[in-house]
Amino acid sequence: MVADAFKQKGEEFANGSMPVVAVENGGGIREKMPNGTITRGDLMAAFPFSNTLYMKVVTPNILYAMMEQSIVEMDGQDPETGMLLQQSNSGGFLQVSGFNVVLDPDSDTVQSITLDNETTPLDRNDTSREILLVGNNYIMSGGSDYSMLSSLPKYGEAGGELETIEAYIQSVDLTQYARPQGRIQYTGGSYQPKDYEATIQVLSTEGSPFANQSVDLVVDGTQEMSVKTDENGYAKVTVSDGAHNIRLQEDNTEIYIDNYLGFGIIEDSIRGSYPVLNTMQTPADQEEPTQPEEDKPQEEQKPEEKPEQEDSQTNDGTETSTETNMALWIGILAVSVVVLIIIGVLIKKKK
Structure with missing residues (x-):
């Protein structure tokens, strides 16, 4: 977005006389911009240096040299994740507008630069075609080792960096930046793009x-x-x-x-x-974990209470009721009486 703001400002000066491109070094952006309402305070926090925008005429040859300086701190690419391996955190890595660039991080070289609305990449050996480059005074004066820009004469100044960005934000639909623009691409090495x-x-x-x-x-x-x-x-x-x-x-x-x-x-x-x-959310109540059936505590098994039995058992296991027992004893008693009477009669006869 920032480089787009610079490019739009440069187009006002070029007035169609030549292609316009723009760059912003990553170290010049100090805070993230909020997604939603952007205040002047947000802009001042993100761009605290009060830089001035310089415009200079460059050639394709200089653009290639500039973009190769942008990746000088790279040290190859991870073949599994695609992550660029860096020697240090460089604030000189450039954000770009007005062109697409294909970089080879394994060799620290630029494979191609293609201007917007064109399909054929620029010739890196072309030292004659004129392109208007817009950037902050730090980079355009050779900061972060962009020495290829320092000796070029100024085409003009395009105003303050902060004011240019503020005007751009007020004039365009920022939803176009919901997705990264994909202007910088990488190739070479063994990494194959994937999810x-x-x-x-x-x-x-x-x-x-x-x-x-x-x-x-x-x-x-x-x-x-x-x-x-x-x-x-x-x-x-x-x-x-x-x-x-x-x-x-x-x-x-x-x-x-x-x-x-x-x-x-x-x-x-x-x-x-x-x-x-x-997040502003509060954690949802945690569900009680379901206890596996085998882990549930077993209820204590109480011995089954047997009802009092009115029946008793004889020694041989035969069940008899109380009334049956009484009848049995009466029968035995009666037999005993009869036996005694018979014995008494026999004794009298012998006498």
Whole structure:
């Protein structure tokens, strides 16, 4: 967006006399721009240097040399993730407008530069075609080792950097920047472009991990997806090759992931920590885990209480009722009496 603002300003001066391109060094942008209302305070925080825009006429040969200086700190490319390997964090890496560039990070060379509305790449040996370049006074005066620009005469000054960006924001539809523009491409090496998995972190309003929760995301302003955070609030997001903007559905604040630049791929001194989103949501109640059947505590088995039996058992196991027992004893008693009477009669006869 910033380089586009510079290019628009340069076109007012060129008035169709030559192609216009623009650049902005990454070190000149000190804060992220909010997604939504942008205040002058936001602009001052992002562009605190009060730079002036210089315009200079360059050739294709100089453009190639300038863009090769932009990648001088690169040290190859990871064959698995596509991440550009850097010797240090260079503030001289250029954001561009008005042309597309194809870079080979393995050889630190520019494969091609193609101007907007053209299909044939510029000839790197062309030292005659005139192109108007717009950039801040730091880069155009040779800062960050852009010595190929320092000796060129000024075509003119296009005003203040901050004022130019502010006017541009007020005049265009910024939704076009919901998706990275893809003006810088990479080739060479063994990496083959493919979908990749980036890591982001979601924090609560208190700054603690938004752990073990489902969150709804918007990718590049249009694509919706849901992810689940882990116990530390981290979540994996699978996206297509290249740069993407991500935000929560509930909020306009965006983060940036890019497998080439390593944002969301690795945490180190150059990229810092994984990108962070802050949610206003409160954690959903955790569901009670379902206890496996075999893990459920067994109820204590109480011995079955047998009802009192009115029946008793004889020694041989035969069940008899109380009435049956009484009848039996009466019968035995009667027999005994009869036996005694008979014995008495027999004794009398003997006498």
